[in-house]
Amino acid sequence: MDQQNCARSLARGNGKEGINSCHPRSQEALADFVDSAALGLHWVAPDGTILWANKSDYEPLGYTAEEYIGHNIAEFHTDGETIADILQRLTRGEKLVEYSARLRCKDGSVREVSITSSVRFDETGKFLHTRCFTRDVTEHLRVARALRESEERFRMLLAGVKDFAIFMLDAGGRVETWNLGAERLYGHSAEEIVGQHVSELYTEESRREGCVEEDLSTASLHGRHESECERVRKDGSRYWAHVITTALRDSDGRLRGFAKVTRDVTDKRRAEEERERLLQELKEAVAVRDEFLSIASHELKTPLTSVKLNLHALEHRTEVAAGKTEGEGSRKLMRIHGQIDRLAKLVNSLLDVSRITANRLDFHLEEVDLGEVLQDVLGQYKEELDRAGCSLHLRTDTGVIGRWDRLRVDQVVSNLLSNAIKYGPGRPVEVDLQRLGRSARLVVRDHGIGISAQDQERIFQRFERAVSIQHYGGFGLGLWISRQIVDNLGGSIAVHSETGLGSTFVVELPLSGPSRG
Numbered sequence: 001m002d003q004q005n006c007a008r009s010l011a012r013g014n015g016k017e018g019i020n021s022c023h024p025r026s027q028e029a030l031a032d033f034v035d036s037a038a039l040g041l042h043w044v045a046p047d048g049t050i051l052w053a054n055k056s057d058y059e060p061l062g063y064t065a066e067e068y069i070g071h072n073i074a075e076f077h078t079d080g081e082t083i084a085d086i087l088q089r090l091t092r093g094e095k096l097v098e099y100s101a102r103l104r105c106k107d108g109s110v111r112e113v114s115i116t117s118s119v120r121f122d123e124t125g126k127f128l129h130t131r132c133f134t135r136d137v138t139e140h141l142r143v144a145r146a147l148r149e150s151e152e153r154f155r156m157l158l159a160g161v162k163d164f165a166i167f168m169l170d171a172g173g174r175v176e177t178w179n180l181g182a183e184r185l186y187g188h189s190a191e192e193i194v195g196q197h198v199s200e201l202y203t204e205e206s207r208r209e210g211c212v213e214e215d216l217s218t219a220s221l222h223g224r225h226e227s228e229c230e231r232v233r234k235d236g237s238r239y240w241a242h243v244i245t246t247a248l249r250d251s252d253g254r255l256r257g258f259a260k261v262t263r264d265v266t267d268k269r270r271a272e273e274e275r276e277r278l279l280q281e282l283k284e285a286v287a288v289r290d291e292f293l294s295i296a297s298h299e300l301k302t303p304l305t306s307v308k309l310n311l312h313a314l315e316h317r318t319e320v321a322a323g324k325t326e327g328e329g330s331r332k333l334m335r336i337h338g339q340i341d342r343l344a345k346l347v348n349s350l351l352d353v354s355r356i357t358a359n360r361l362d363f364h365l366e367e368v369d370l371g372e373v374l375q376d377v378l379g380q381y382k383e384e385l386d387r388a389g390c391s392l393h394l395r396t397d398t399g400v401i402g403r404w405d406r407l408r409v410d411q412v413v414s415n416l417l418s419n420a421i422k423y424g425p426g427r428p429v430e431v432d433l434q435r436l437g438r439s440a441r442l443v444v445r446d447h448g449i450g451i452s453a454q455d456q457e458r459i460f461q462r463f464e465r466a467v468s469i470q471h472y473g474g475f476g477l478g479l480w481i482s483r484q485i486v487d488n489l490g491g492s493i494a495v496h497s498e499t500g501l502g503s504t505f506v507v508e509l510p511l512s513g514p515s516r517g
Contacts, residue, residue, distance in 0.1 A: 040113075040134035046127045048072045048087060057134055062106030078102040078110055090119045090130055100137075112138040165262040168248075171255045173198045173216055185241075185264055187234030198260070203232050219245040220255055228265065240269040363405040363488060365513055370400040370409065370440050374433055377413045381421065389426040396433040400440045403513030408485045412493075415478035416444040416505050424448025424502060439491075440509045447502040456495050482507075490514035 034041065040057030044050055050069050058068035061076065068076075074083045082101050089096060099115040117132040165182035167175055174197050178190040186193070186201055193200070199212045206212065206229065219225040224246050231241040246259045374396060385392055420429045424446035432443040451459060460483045479493075486493045490510050497503035 040132075040136075042073075042132050042134070043129040044073050044087075044132065045129055046087070046091070048074050048083060051129050060105075060136055061103060061111065067106070076103050078104050086115070086117065087130075090117060091127060093119070103134075111136055112141045165260070167260055169198055169216075169258040169260065171257050173212070173258070176257065182262070185233075185262060186231070192234075201231055203230050203238065206230070215243075215245050216258060219247045219258060223247050228269075231262065239264050239266045241265065361484065361488065363408060363514075365403050365405055368402060368404045368406045368409060370402065370404075370442070370509075371396050371398060371433060373406060373410050374413060374431065374442070377410060377417060378431070380414070381417050384418075384421055385429070388421045390421055390424065391428045393428055393430040395431070397435045400433055400435045400511075402440055402509060402511040404489055404509065405485075408489070409509075412482045412485050412507060413442065413444075415482045416442075416507070419478065419505075420444055420446035420448070420503075427502075435511075436508075438511050440511060442507040442509075443504060445502065445504040450499045450501050451495060451497040451503050452499050456497060459495070460493070488514060 035054045037054055037056055040054065040060070042050055042053035042057045050071055050073055053065070053069055055065075058065065061068070074080050077083045079102065086096060086099065086101075095116075095118045097116050099117070101113050101115055103111050103113055105111060114135045114137045115132055116135075117130050119130050120128045122128055165185040166179045167182045168177040170176050174195060175193050178188070178193055182193075183189055188200075198216075199207055202212055211229070215225050215227065224244065226242075226244050228240065228242050230238050231243075232238050242263045242265045244261045246261075248256045248259055250256050374394075378392065378394070417429070417431070425448070427447040430443075430445040432441075432445075434441045434443075460479050483493050486507055486509065490513065491508050493505065493507045495503055495505050
């Protein structure tokens, strides 16, 4: 008998009879096929006794054939009413499809199964046995429950977020979901907006300008689109919104829709606008201040020059009258000279501040011998060095010549030497000028109070000082102006110092001058 006839024989009789009626080889092959089927198969008598079962029916539960076949099926169901309901319904001739049940394993665990079953009746209508197919759906149900729980948690999350409008669109741009945050922000309830096109949330101007299509097409093309724009509420009021639109695609890359996250940034926008307004006012105030400094400095220079000239004339007449002898009057005149020079330097510094701020600091580049400039400055400060009790140690190379502005270089050297005297009275000052390849290096070292590490960068800023003005005076402009000059000449200025151990200022200038010169 071939396998097809054998299968028909199996279908007509019970399992053993059907199999035994087949050819011996076909019997063995068919028995193995049925026993190894992926689905669990079993027959149950009207009283619930298991008449026959394949391995896929009892082995997943942890039983052997002897522990399973011949026992009542109710022993393996966690709920006795379930098997009673199954047998009653099958007795009435019903066919069960995907009936859910729970089976108890030998180790005490429970498996979820789906049962499809019918009854074989004989020619007289007598109930012979059931024919049951059992499919283990434990893992499937676990995943489904986890998915439902995840979806529920996600739904609760979206519902609970009230500071952000979070909603979904279909691929055509119609609203599919709407959270409480969206309802609070836009004013539309879910019943009012779901199914409507997202363009309802845009301003009329945005719709005319094609912003709706641009947002969705950009997100579709690049995966994400972010913008800050005006949106309109249900009541017609407007607000500034930060909107992120994300394209949603399935595993095959097909566009399924869009997710939109919107946040009200009206307060942030207003704060930025106010900050811009204040910044503009500040810039205007600074411009007015710099203009005032420029005008005031120019106005001060004229009377200072006149005072200086008249002082020289008075000094000359005093010397003639006194027979050029030293006296109290002569010393007073010297002090007046010193105060006028100090005031003139302050006026020049204020002029430089206004010029630098306005980017109008002029440079007249020429061939300059830095050694000569250094000697001139040291000559000017000889009396000041003597009064402060500072000995001078000078080392200089010859022929340190570069393309610079002589007056500006003089200004830098003067500032550094003045600081060395001011902050290191009674102690030596060392000045070292070297030519290093294509650069000149000027080093001014004092042995005074020094500068702390946290102040070393700050002292190069405008109106900044490392020490109290009550003890040392000054406006804190010299080093700032010096850095601006050195930077404009294409060089660098740095300080190396420790508190109480003095300071070393190092200026390096390219001999070729500034590249933009």
